[in-house]
Amino acid sequence: MGSERQERMTALGARLRGLRAEAGLTGAVLAQRAGVGQPTVSKIENGRMVPSVDVLGRLSRALDLDEPASREVRALLAAVEDAPNIVETSDDNAPDGAVLDEAVRSARLVRSFQCVVLPAMLQSAEYARHVFESAPNPAPEAVGRAVAARVERQSVLYEPGRESVFVVTEAVLRTWPGNPELMLAQFDRLLAVDSLSTVRLGIIPWRRAVPVMPRHGFTLCDQRAVVVEAFRDERVVDDSTEVAAYQETFSRFEEIAVFGIEMRELLIRVMHEFRELADVTTR
Known part of the structure; x- marks a missing residue:
């Protein structure tokens, strides 16, 4: 995946992980409150998945974010979506696909x-x-x-x-x-x-x-x-x-x-x- 897009995904995930920690919630509890799978929360927080607007909204509500924090994470998601969608692989042995x-x-x-x-x-x-x-x-x-x-x-x-x-x-x-x-x-x-x-x-x-x-x-x-x-x-x-x-x-x-x-x-x-x-x- 392009480095710029990956960096922005990582930034979004890190911010959500920090907000979860501030709320004193585990990943499992957050997932349950948001109505999503725990693997989804983990992937997003580790920069391995881009959340949809719907999923981000669920997470924000489950975290009880105020409006400034909600705007911040929405802006981080927008930055990911605006990043060049160029995909690269660094593993020379990775098969096609x-x-x-x-x-x-x-x-x-x-x-x-x-x-x-x-x-x-x-x-x-x-x-x-x-x-x-x-x-x-x-x-x-x-x-x-x-x-x-x-x-x-x-x-x-x-x-x-x-x-x-x-x-x-x-x-x-x-x-x-x-x-x-x-x-x-x-x-x-x-x-x-x-x-x-x-x-x-x-x-x-x-x-x-x-x-x-x-x-x-x-x-x-x-x-x-x-x-x-x-x-x-x-x-x-x-x-x-x-x-x-x-x-x-x-x-x-x-x-x-x-x-x-x-x-x-x-x-x-x-x-x-x-x-x-x-x-x-x-x-």
């Missing part, structure tokens, strides 16, 4: 389109392991760390005040690593995630013509940056014109995707085919 995970973690609105691989935020641990292992020259230790970090970061899906919209082609469901059992477990996760009020999952059926030929996957982080995912690496783009073009492209894919009941019916049909495949492979 780490850049995307870091960018998504700090975004309040995530929109991801994928035409081959499931969106990072929806991947099971076993699916993610195959993704990271497919990178050029993967180091086993780095893969393990990356998988653990990806799964941990998926907790943002459950945070109030955040919104995630995922659109995938039906081909994504049928492009699978490992074995059919892995995909059946993965589909169970998709059905569970789709039930969240903070998530919308859409699938473009293969029977529908696409409005644009998809060349690669991409993930929009808020309205300031897009992570473009290529075969060997990732590129963070924060040029407003290019980001706007990706937003328009995402909207066109979103328009032809099925959501809700239609999406679940399609997904269940594909699951049935994988169950049949699993039966064949185990004979």
